[in-house]
Amino acid sequence: MLKIHCLPAFTDNYIWLIETPNKQAWVVDPGCGQTVEKYLEDKPLTLVGILITHHHHDHTGGIAHLQQCYQNNLKVYGPSKDNIVGLTHPLTLEDHQSLQFNHDATLPDLPLITVISVPGHTKGHIVYVIDNHLFCGDTLFSGGCGRMFEGTPEQFNTSLQLLAELPDTTKVYCAHEYTLANLKFATTALPHNKDIEEYQHTCTELRHNNRATIPSTIGIEKRINPFLLCHLESTQNALSSHFNEIISDEVQSFTLMRQWKDSF
Template sequence: MDTHLHIHPIPAFKDNYIWIIHNNQHAIVVDPGDAAVVLAYLIKHQLNLTAILITHHHHDHIGGIAKLVDTYAVPVYGPALENIPHRTHALREGDIVHIASLNLNLKTLDIPGHTAGHIAYYGANSVFCGDTLFGCGCGRLFEGTPAQMLASLSKLAQLPADTAVYCAHEYTLSGINFALTLESENVALQQRLQHDQALRDQDLPTLPSTLAIEKATNPFLRCHLPSIQIRMGFAINADNTLATFTAVRTLKDNS
């Protein structure tokens, strides 16, 4: 993220993070499921809300839009393929969101799988990926297919390795513990557990991570590798990546 910008998680509900990006004067929020916590943050830090960005239509990501729009009358950006209340800008792959007040440009990425029209916002060496990519995990397939989700994760994995990954939930420790059942010998995974457990012991977020960290530890980005394919009972073959991903996702769903 550019040095003139600050980015912080606003905790909401049980484990949601509403990401706020600001320059000490103006601010935007990503997936404000709860207006009350956003309003409290804006007031405390004397910030003026200038836009709302939405990744997908689930209520814990959109529930605060109405109150925030009523208070600040700001534009709402969201996926064109989903029903987003108060949306003023319908976004598709490649569309650019220009936030003049922050001198920030964010590129829209179509990443279906968790939902049919899920999008991400990429810019300033950061990606806001909603419920598609999690810390050491990925979202459940509520509307999309395994093939769609694998393609979406592969798209995210092609971003620069030092890209900061801003997910919408604090699920990282659960993801790490699951990943260790697949790759117990993965040293990077063992180190991540120690690091992120220490953060959570202090009630600190494990996010953002980076794509480099995710590619080294996240099993859903590693289904093309022999270690995961063998563990799931498949022959080592690039053609088995989707089958391996599907099996890993099913295993996580049932864990």
């Protein structure tokens, strides 16, 4: 069974470390190599590889340092579209395509890995599904989603709907502790959603005790995340009221929700 460890970095980043049964380790989006190096100093774990979701420096900045620490023996997977320096195994996918690898167990002790293309935050953003763990970078946050730096609303909305189709029990490991800020917006945008209000209370308690609000689950996000609720009539009515315009489809709903959040 895999064990997932949370390594806080910078102000609000989370680097996720995957521990395999034979004490090997993989890290997801190591923006700070020193954070990973320090964590592993007194652990009986050997780092063997890195999984990258997208090109932003707070997700890739530690690749070179970790390769130096491990004599350039680390396998580094990531999206070829994002032109990331240091990838040893670039993954090429068309928009919203998925692929699977490790059928032949060339990565010891890791199960089958599903990679999904989720353009929106960046053009090449990908996510990794390993067992019931979703490592989603900056595409899906608890209670929110990433800013739309490079993709289109159509792309981003489709990406989020793909993730919403994963089993409700799938654990969501995003890369930032943005939950309370996201829920503050969510309660404003959708004030009649009691699930959001209850989850805000739960997460406030967690942060009060200096605990992470991550992982969430797909099931939770489908109840409390405004960006996964854009298809609902109640959400579209709230947006129509706020922007004083008629909502014609889900993409328009997503576009306006993102616009509202950006200026919140």
